[in-house]
Amino acid sequence: MTEEKKVRHILGISGGKDSSALAVYLRDKVSNMEYFFCDTGAELEETYEYLAKLEKYLGKPIIRLNPVKNFDWWLQRNGNFLPSQRMRWCTIQLKLAPLEDFVGDDQAISYVGIRADEDTRKGYQSPRGNIQSIFPFKEDGIDKEGVMKILEHSGLGLPSYYEWRTRSGCYFCFYQRKMEWVGLLERHPDLFEKAKSYEKFDEITGKRFTWMTDESLDELAYPERVLEIKRKHYEQLEKEKALNKNKPLSEVFADSLDAEDDTLPCQICSL
Ligand code: SF4
Incomplete structure (x- = not known):
């Protein structure tokens, strides 16, 4: 008799407010959650500080997923063309490839922090079809205000980089205003x-x-x-x-x- 493989429950923390609030929201609802953070090696120190606070609150480690090769290696591989909104090789190599490796061939449910007031964001669809994304904030009608309340009530508040920047990610991210x-x-x-x-x-x-x-x-x-x-x-x-x-x-x-x-x-x- 073949043993049925367990479905994994995963939640990617970006260091931003929505995924962090989702981790807080689900802490006592999904006991076997695996939290992970795709570390590009170009993150802000404020992000690491916030992850440490969040780990304490969750009572579990947030697994750091590191790409096999770093940004500089991939930059060279891409003919020294900086990534841009049209050529986002950085996301593919530094965020998505480590996630695919982490999940492997397992079946996984990925909890995504897209909010009820967002229509345009879809979350990651794995080409292998073994990662099913679900959106608890959308299902439960939690919007931006709800996210802020979750973070406030947990005592975590916002990451400190919110004083000057509202988007998590690499310090050189081309999405910066x-x-x-x-x-x-x-x-x-x-x-x-x-x-x-x-x-x-x-x-x-x-x-x-x-x-x-x-x-x-x-x-x-x-x-x-x-x-x-x-x-x-x-x-x-x-x-x-x-x-x-x-x-x-x-x-x-x-x-x-x-x-x-x-x-x-x-x-x-x-x-
Ligand atoms: S944060 Fe910006 S620069 Fe870094 S991987 Fe994501 S899109 Fe690329």
């Missing part, structure tokens, strides 16, 4: 310099290989440009504050960043 790059420049100048060192300029062809299409990090870091970005951001922040008098400042800050650029972040890295 201008004000978030300014945040990186001011909070982590060493990481800003590292991100800058990846940008290349071909003097012969005039081609630029930069994280943003419209300006390089060097250009963004000019004091006048930083002032201009900040001025626009604070103007927007004041508008959002006036419109949403009862909203917590962290949410108003997130809304003001969205007003600058509401392109959805990577659906895998920022949940």
